[in-house]
Amino acid sequence: MSPLDWVTLxxxxxxCGFFLAGTVGIxxxxxxxxxxHALTKADNLGLGLLVVGLSLQAESLxxxxxxxxxxxxxxxxxxxxxxLVARHALREAPER
Amino acid sequence: xxxxxxVFLLLTLLGGLVRILRGPTRGDRMLAAQLFGSTGxxxxxxxxxxxxxxxxxxxxxAFVLLAPVNAAMFVQAFRxxxxxxxxxx
Numbered sequence: 001m002s003p004l005d006w007v008t009l010x011x012x013x014x015x016c017g018f019f020l021a022g023t024v025g026i027x028x029x030x031x032x033x034x035x036x037h038a039l040t041k042a043d044n045l046g047l048g049l050l051v052v053g054l055s056l057q058a059e060s061l062x063x064x065x066x067x068x069x070x071x072x073x074x075x076x077x078x079x080x081x082x083x084l085v086a087r088h089a090l091r092e093a094p095e096r
Numbered sequence: 097x098x099x100x101x102x103v104f105l106l107l108t109l110l111g112g113l114v115r116i117l118r119g120p121t122r123g124d125r126m127l128a129a130q131l132f133g134s135t136g137x138x139x140x141x142x143x144x145x146x147x148x149x150x151x152x153x154x155x156x157x158a159f160v161l162l163a164p165v166n167a168a169m170f171v172q173a174f175r176x177x178x179x180x181x182x183x184x185x
Contacts, residue, residue: 012101012142019105019135023112026131032123035115039127043134050138054145066153070141073160074134081130081167088171089123 004056011053018046032089040078047074098146102139109135126170133163 025038115128144152
């Protein structure tokens with residue numbers, strides 16, 4: 001394997017570590033709002049590392065642009081969904 | 097290599113789905129369903145590289161764009177009117 005493949009593998013493993021951390025957070029955090037944090041922050045960072053690793057292996061610039069677009073949209077979309085769910089949860093049970 | 101990572105992410109996703117079973121509130125179940133928007137997209141992008149199928153990247157894009165529709169429908173379906181002093185609507 002070339003050095004580029006090693007760098008890709010390292011980035012993929014790091015991304016997987018973040019995904020695992022996000023899922024553990026979803027399972028173990030005490031509250032809905034903290035679980036939302038685990039979902040949006042950790043998973044999107046893991047996806048970003050994955051995208052960077054795969055961009056190194058991509059065959060054309062169009063593929064890289066599409067991958068980066070997927071990642072950016074995932075971040076925006078994740079934030080919107082988290083905000084909607086959190087606002088709904090606060091309406092159901094307003095915190096002090 | 098990509099398949100091993102994709103299988104690992106699939107196991108992670110399945111682990112997160114446990115929250116759908118256990119989650120005390122509806123919001124917990126919804127956020128576990130949102131996992132598909134992030135982890136599912138990661139699996140698709142990996143498989144697109146492993147199988148050399150560029151179409152899977154477009155599928156990943158569609159997944160990402162449909163995830164907030166999911167959340168918005170959930171919030172709209174279970175909408176509660178804002179209570180007194182619960183903040184701005």
